Amino acid sequence: MSIPYVREIAVEYGRCDQVSPLIRRVTADNPGPFTFKGTGTYIVGRGQVAVIDPGPDDPAHLDAILRAVQGETVSHILITHHHSDHSPLAGPLKARTGAPIYGCAVAPHDDDDDHAGGVRMEAGHDLGFAPDISLCGGGQVIEGAGWTMDAIATPGHTSNHICFGLREENACFTGDHIMGWSTTVITPPDGDMTDYLASLADIRRRRFDVMWPTHGPPIREVDAFIAAYAAHRQERLDQLTTALKAGPARINDLVPRLYADVDSRLHPAAARSMLAGMIHLVREGALATDGAPGPDSVYRLV
Known part of the structure; x- marks a missing residue:
């Protein structure tokens, strides 16, 4: 939508x-x-x-x-x-x-x-x-x-x-x-x-x-x-879970894939937004990571 x-x-x-x-x-x-x-x-x-x-x-x-x-x-x-x-x-x-x-x-x-x-x-x-x-x-x-x-x-x-x-x-x-x-x-x-x-x-x-x-x-x-x-927020969250079907990944691995059409100078900003989504999905039980979710964590589907 x-x-x-x-x-x-x-x-x-x-x-x-x-x-x-x-x-x-x-x-x-x-x-x-x-x-x-x-x-x-x-x-x-x-x-x-x-x-x-x-x-x-x-x-x-x-x-x-x-x-x-x-x-x-x-x-x-x-x-x-x-x-x-x-x-x-x-x-x-x-x-x-x-x-x-x-x-x-x-x-x-x-x-x-x-x-x-x-x-x-x-x-x-x-x-x-x-x-x-x-x-x-x-x-x-x-x-x-x-x-x-x-x-x-x-x-x-x-x-x-x-x-x-x-x-x-x-x-x-x-x-x-x-x-x-x-x-x-x-x-x-x-x-x-x-x-x-x-x-x-x-x-x-x-x-x-x-x-x-x-x-x-x-x-x-x-x-x-x-x-x-x-x-829109849900679509962004769904993009993350779909991308992780290919295997565990870090945020910095996913940003170039999911934001390929965005100026690379804005990728650090996209990474911060993605972190907010990752933290939410870990809380919801959709994703897992070792330790507290952070910018350098490796995320995987549950």
């Missing part, structure tokens, strides 16, 4: 766009291979507002957010996760508005998954991210004047990823958990395929009418999109 990507979006950096009755969006000028057109910061409500994913530490973007909420009170700053295109501006925004920061802190890992063989895997980590109010585990209800949001724990892309469900519009702010323009990067140790697939199913069960990713346009055919997203 091919993913019905949604990529059409008109962006003018610094402009505030009213995108639904309760939602405005200001896009940061940080386009790139992991941010698409840039970080879309959402402002929810009128008068007393929440700001979701203020974005990178960019003074121009901070000024744009403050212009958009001029005359209003920012009562909540909500963070989906700790990547540097989402959370660093939370501190400066708090300093200017006094609003508390909501989110889930993450413990740093010994492994650096920002780089793999010279290939940048993400936009970087904001390891100093420290929310004032923890949403770890999800289940919290966050309320303002005329709006109500549910914090939904969605680990997978990162261990601390949170989505926010806006009850009044049956909408979900999905951060990087589900994006219309691309699949989501999942790289160990902080990224986890098992968690990701479970979180994806959780969001699907909630039957939102629209999803608002931090990067790119909204997704309005929600169920069909999530189904295709999940099917």
Whole structure:
């Protein structure tokens, strides 16, 4: 099943766009291979507002957010996760508005998954991210004047990823958990395929009418999109088990075979993604390896 990507979006950096009755969006000028057109910061409500994913530490973007909420009170700053295109501006925004920061802190890992063989895997980590109010585990209800949001724990892309469900519009702010323009990067140790697939199913069960990713346009055919997203992940996992029918192999043996049509400079990045799949399949009992699954392990079918 091919993913019905949604990529059409008109962006003018610094402009505030009213995108639904309760939602405005200001896009940061940080386009790139992991941010698409840039970080879309959402402002929810009128008068007393929440700001979701203020974005990178960019003074121009901070000024744009403050212009958009001029005359209003920012009562909540909500963070989906700790990547540097989402959370660093939370501190400066708090300093200017006094609003508390909501989110889930993450413990740093010994492994650096920002780089793999010279290939940048993400936009970087904001390891100093420290929310004032923890949403770890999800289940919290966050309320303002005329709006109500549910914090939904969605680990997978990162261990601390949170989505926010806006009850009044049956909408979900999905951060990087589900994006219309691309699949989501999942790289160990902080990224986890098992968690990701479970979180994806959780969001699907909630039957939102629209999803608002931090990067790119909204997704309005929600169920069909999530189904295709999940099917794509399963196809990748099936490729691994099929390839291992030829015999035990290491990830570095499989990447050139399964990604023959991909620029070889991106093969180290593909290897990190493949590792997430291997770890999941070992947990599921489909594959085995000696010791803990890792990038240099020899994998075999069970």
